[in-house]
Amino acid sequence: MRTLPHVLALGLALAATTVACSAPRAHAQELSERRVGVRFVEGAPRLDVSVADFAIDAETRRKLTSGLPQTIQFRTYAYTADRAEPVAVAVRSCRVAYDLWEESFRVQIASESRDRTVSVATIDDVVTQCLVASQMPVGSASDWSPLHGRRAWFAVIVELNPLTPDTVQRIRRWLARPQRGSVDSDSFFGSFVSLFVNRGIGAAERTLRFRSQELEVP
Amino acid sequence: MTTLRRSAALFCLVSLMTCSSLALADAPQPDETTLEPEGDQTSDSDPDPDPDPDPDPDPDPDVGLDANTDSDTDSAAEEEGTAIVYRLEAIRVVGNRQTAEHVILRDVAVREGEPLDVDDERLEQTRYTLLGTGFFSDVRLSLERGSARGRVVLRIEVTERTTFQVDNLVLGFSEGLAATYARADTPIVPYAGVSVSDANLLGTGDSFSGTLLLSEPHQGARLRFEDPAAFGSPLALGGMGFFVHGREYYGDDDVLVTPLRCPDGEPMPCEAARAAVVNYLRGGGAIGTGLALSPEVRLRVAYQLELVSVLSRPDAASELRGLDVVPIDFLVQDGISAVSMFDLSLVFDERDNAALTRSGSFVYLRVNLASRLFGSDYDFFRAEGLARHWVPLPGWDHTLRLGVFAGAALDETPFFYRFYAADLSDLVPSRMLELNLDRRGPLNLFRNAIAEHRIGQLGARLDVEYQIQLFRLDGDFRSFWVYANAGLYTLADLADFQQPIRGYSGIDLLPIDLTFDIGIRMDTSVGVFQIGFSTLLGFVSLG
Numbered sequence: 064m065r066t067l068p069h070v071l072a073l074g075l076a077l078a079a080t081t082v083a084c085s086a087p088r089a090h091a092q093e094l095s096e097r098r099v100g101v102r103f104v105e106g107a108p109r110l111d112v113s114v115a116d117f118a119i120d121a122e123t124r125r126k127l128t129s130g131l132p133q134t135i136q137f138r139t140y141a142y143t144a145d146r147a148e149p150v151a152v153a154v155r156s157c158r159v160a161y162d163l164w165e166e167s168f169r170v171q172i173a174s175e176s177r178d179r180t181v182s183v184a185t186i187d188d189v190v191t192q193c194l195v196a197s198q199m200p201v202g203s204a205s206d207w208s209p210l211h212g213r214r215a216w217f218a219v220i221v222e223l224n225p226l227t228p229d230t231v232q233r234i235r236r237w238l239a240r241p242q243r244g245s246v247d248s249d250s251f252f253g254s255f256v257s258l259f260v261n262r263g264i265g266a267a268e269r270t271l272r273f274r275s276q277e278l279e280v281p
Numbered sequence: 282m283t284t285l286r287r288s289a290a291l292f293c294l295v296s297l298m299t300c301s302s303l304a305l306a307d308a309p310q311p312d313e314t315t316l317e318p319e320g321d322q323t324s325d326s327d328p329d330p331d332p333d334p335d336p337d338p339d340p341d342p343d344v345g346l347d348a349n350t351d352s353d354t355d356s357a358a359e360e361e362g363t364a365i366v367y368r369l370e371a372i373r374v375v376g377n378r379q380t381a382e383h384v385i386l387r388d389v390a391v392r393e394g395e396p397l398d399v400d401d402e403r404l405e406q407t408r409y410t411l412l413g414t415g416f417f418s419d420v421r422l423s424l425e426r427g428s429a430r431g432r433v434v435l436r437i438e439v440t441e442r443t444t445f446q447v448d449n450l451v452l453g454f455s456e457g458l459a460a461t462y463a464r465a466d467t468p469i470v471p472y473a474g475v476s477v478s479d480a481n482l483l484g485t486g487d488s489f490s491g492t493l494l495l496s497e498p499h500q501g502a503r504l505r506f507e508d509p510a511a512f513g514s515p516l517a518l519g520g521m522g523f524f525v526h527g528r529e530y531y532g533d534d535d536v537l538v539t540p541l542r543c544p545d546g547e548p549m550p551c552e553a554a555r556a557a558v559v560n561y562l563r564g565g566g567a568i569g570t571g572l573a574l575s576p577e578v579r580l581r582v583a584y585q586l587e588l589v590s591v592l593s594r595p596d597a598a599s600e601l602r603g604l605d606v607v608p609i610d611f612l613v614q615d616g617i618s619a620v621s622m623f624d625l626s627l628v629f630d631e632r633d634n635a636a637l638t639r640s641g642s643f644v645y646l647r648v649n650l651a652s653r654l655f656g657s658d659y660d661f662f663r664a665e666g667l668a669r670h671w672v673p674l675p676g677w678d679h680t681l682r683l684g685v686f687a688g689a690a691l692d693e694t695p696f697f698y699r700f701y702a703a704d705l706s707d708l709v710p711s712r713m714l715e716l717n718l719d720r721r722g723p724l725n726l727f728r729n730a731i732a733e734h735r736i737g738q739l740g741a742r743l744d745v746e747y748q749i750q751l752f753r754l755d756g757d758f759r760s761f762w763v764y765a766n767a768g769l770y771t772l773a774d775l776a777d778f779q780q781p782i783r784g785y786s787g788i789d790l791l792p793i794d795l796t797f798d799i800g801i802r803m804d805t806s807v808g809v810f811q812i813g814f815s816t817l818l819g820f821v822s823l824g
C-alpha cells in the first residue's frame with residue numbers, strides 16, 4: 064500500500080526538481096496574463112486563483128476517468144521585478160484515481176504543509192480540490208518583509224503527469240535500447256526507437272502557464 | 282508541522298538556487314513590464330477564471346499552503362490513503378491493425394487473474410515497454426469495468442507507426458586504379474549503398490534488415506533476421522547471411538606483380554598487370570543470441586561460418602616499403618577456404634539519445650576467435666574496443682564528444698578482418714560489408730611511416746568532436762546541427778616493432794596520421810541525416 068508520506072515525498076521531490084529546472088522567469092515576457100486575487104495577511108500574500116479550465120477538455124477528463132492514476136501539479140512562483148530568482152513558491156500535487164466500481168475519485172493531495180487523501184464524487188470536485196486555490200499562502204512574512212514597496216507578480220504552472228528530469232533521462236535511455244538483448248551488433252534497432260519515439264518523452268502531457276498582474280508589496 | 286514546513290521550504294529553496302544563475306541572465310529590467318499597477322495591494326480585483334467568490338476575510342494564520350483544502354466542501358470526504366485494488370479479469374488490445382496481439386501481450390507486465398493495484402508501477406512500465414518496441418507512436422492504458430463488481434479489464438490502445446526505415450544511405454566516389462601508370466589518369470568510381478530495416482516484420486515483432494552495396498568493382502548484400510524474444514524468453518535469437526564480390530588492392534604505386542599478363546580480351550596494360558589485385562567471393566552466415574543484462578548492458582554471442590573463394594591473384598607481388606622491396610602477403614588462402622569463428626560482444630550504452638547524443642557514454646567491446654579446432658582454415662584472434670563519452674557544455678545547446686578506439690587482429694587474420702585506414706580516417710570512404718571501396722591509404726599529413734600502412738594488425742584512434750545546434754524549428758524539420766571532429770589514428774603491424782621500416786627515423790617511425798571531419802546533421806520527422814565533407818576534402822588533398 065502506498066503511504067501518504069511516500070506520496071508527500073514523491074510530490075515534493077517532483078516539485079523541487081521541476082521547480083529547479085523550469086522556473087518560468089526566463090519566459091515571463093511570453094506568458095499570458097490572468098488576474099489573480101491577492102491579499103496580504105500578516106505580511107505574506109494569499110492567493111485566490113482557479114485553473115479549472117485546465118480540466119475542461121475531453122482528453123483530460125478521459126484520462127481522469129481512465130481508472131489509472133493521473134498526477135496534476137499546480138505550482139505558483141512569486142517574483143519581484145528586480146530579482147531573477149523567485150521570492151517564494153507554493154506547490155500542490157494531486158494524484159487522482161477513479162474507482163470504477165465505487166464511482167468516486169480518490170484524490171491524494173501533497174503540499175509543502177501537509178498531505179491527505181479525500182474521496183470525491185465528480186470531476187468538478189476533483190477540479191475544486193486540485194485546481195482551485197483559495198487563500199493559498201505563497202511564502203512567509205520573512206520572505207516578503209525585505210521587499211516592502213517593490214513590484215511583485217506571480218507565475219503559475221499547471222501540469223498533467225509531469226516527469227522529473229531523472230525519470231525523463233531514465234526513460235530516454237531505456238527507449239534508446241530495447242530491454243531485450245540484440246543479436247545485431249550495429250544496434251540499428253535502438254537508434255530506430257530513439258529517433259521516432261524518444262521525442263515524445265520528457266514534457267508533461269499537458270501544461271498551462273500564465274502570470275498574474277503586477278502589484279506593490281505592502 | 283512547523284519543522285516539516287521549514288524543511289520543505291528549505292528543500293525547495295535549495296532547488297531553486299540551482300537555476301538562479303541561469304534565470305539571472307534573463308531578468309527583465311524594472312521598466313520592462315508594462316502591466317498596470319494594482320494600487321490596492323491588500324485586496325486585488327477578481328481573479329480570472331472565477332476562483333472562490335467569497336474568500337474568507339479572516340483566514341486562520343496557522344493554516345497551511347492549501348488553505349482551501351482545509352475547509353473541504355461537503356463533497357470531499359477525507360480518508361486514509363487507501364489503495365484501489367481490483368481483480369484483473371482480462372486484457373484487451375485495440376488499435377493494432379498489423380501487430381499481432383500476442384506480440385503486444387508479451388510486453389504486458391501484469392497478468393489476467395491477478396489482483397491489480399492501480400498504483401502498481403508495472404502499469405507504467407508496460408506503457409514504456411510497448412513504446413520501447415518502436416512499433417507504436419502512442420500507447421494508452423485505461424481500465425474498464427469487468428463482468429462482476431471488483432473486476433476490471435485493462436484496455437491497451439495502441440497507435441501503430443511504420444516500422445520500415447532506411448538506416449543508412451551511402452552515395453559517393455572512391456578512387457580506383459590508374460588506367461595507366463600516370464596517376465593523373467586515376468579514375469573516380471561511383472558507389473552506392475543502402476541499409477533498410479523493419480523492426481516489426483509483418484506484425485510479428487521480429488526484425489529484419491538488409492544491406493546492399495553496388496559499384497563497378499564491388500557488389501555485396503547482407504540480410505539479418507532477429508526474434509527479440511525467442512520462444513517467449515528474454516533471449517534474442519537471430520541469423521545473418523551475406524555474399525560479396527570484392528576486389529582488394531595491395532601495395533602502393535611501386536608494386537610489381539608477376540606474371541605480367543592480362544585476362545582474355547583485355548589489352549595491356551590491364552589492371553592485373555599493373556597492380557596487385559585479388560578478386561574474391563565471400564559468402565556465409567551467422568547465428569547468435571543476445572541478452573540484456575541491464576537496460577544499459579547487452580551481451581551478444583554468435584557463431585559465423587563463411588567461405589572465401591579467391592578468383593584471381595598474382596603469383597607473386599612486391600612493393601617498396603621504405604627503402605626495401607618486400608613481398609606482398611595477400612592475407613588470404615588460395616582457392617576456397619573457410620572462416621569459422623565465434624563472435625562475442627558486450628555493449629554498455631547510457632546515451633541519452635542514440636542518434637543525436639548530448640550526454641552519456643557508449644562502450645563497445647568485441648572479440649572474435651577462429652580456430653582449426655572448429656573447422657576454420659585460419660587461426661586468429663581479433664579484439665576491438667570503442668569508448669565514447671558525451672559532455673554537454675554550459676550555455677548554448679552544444680556538446681563535446683571524446684572517443685577512443687583500439688583493436689588488434691593477430692595471427693592468420695584474413696585481410697577483410699584487419700584494420701584499414703578507411704576504418705580509422707574520415708578522409709577516406711569507409712568500408713561497407715568489409716569491402717574496401719577506395720584504394721587509397723592514409724593521407725599521411727605528417728609525412729611519416731603511416732604511408733606504408735594501408736592495412737594493419739593494430740589500429741587505434743583518439744578523437745574529439747564538437748557539436749552545436751544552430752536552430753530549432755517546429756514541424757518536420759526539427760533542428761539543424763553543425764559538427765566538427767579531429768583526431769589522430771595509427772596503423773601498425775607487429776613486425777614493425779621487431780624490424781622498423783628503413784627510411785624512417787626518429788619520430789617519423791611513428792605511424793600516426795591526422796583525421797578530421799566537418800559536416801551537418803539535420804533532425805527531421807523521418808530521421809537524422811548527416812552530411813560530412815571530409816571525403817571531399819580527402820580528394821582535394823590528393824590533388
